[in-house]
Amino acid sequence: MGLSIDRFEFPGEPPRKEELVEHLVAQLGSVRAFDSYEVDGRRAAVFCMFEPVTRPYAIAFMLARGGTRIDGGGNPVPTALPAFVERPWRDHPWWFRLKTRFSSIK
Secondary structure, eight states, X not given: OOEEEEEEEXXXXXXXXXXXXXXXXXXXSOOTTEEXXXXXXXXXXXXXXXOTTHHHHHHHHHHHTTXXXXXXXXXXXXXXXXXXXXXXXXXXXXXXXXXXXXXXXX
């Protein structure tokens, strides 16, 4: 399974890894698809396994904390998030969760 890399730049200090993990556990119930987190000055990178749920919640957290999503060259990247990140994953009906998880399988 591959990894997605999402990079962010912050006006100040990026959030700590523990804050991101705490958010993901609160929203998802686990961090199974979260791989790692790197900080370099005002920039941070989030590494998640390819699956349709963890990554959007991680991106939403980073944006809410004041980050701007950037590409490898430091240019801003437009970011559209699915509406499901507006509430905890387990608050969605079981059929919605199942459909979302398996809709990415080709």
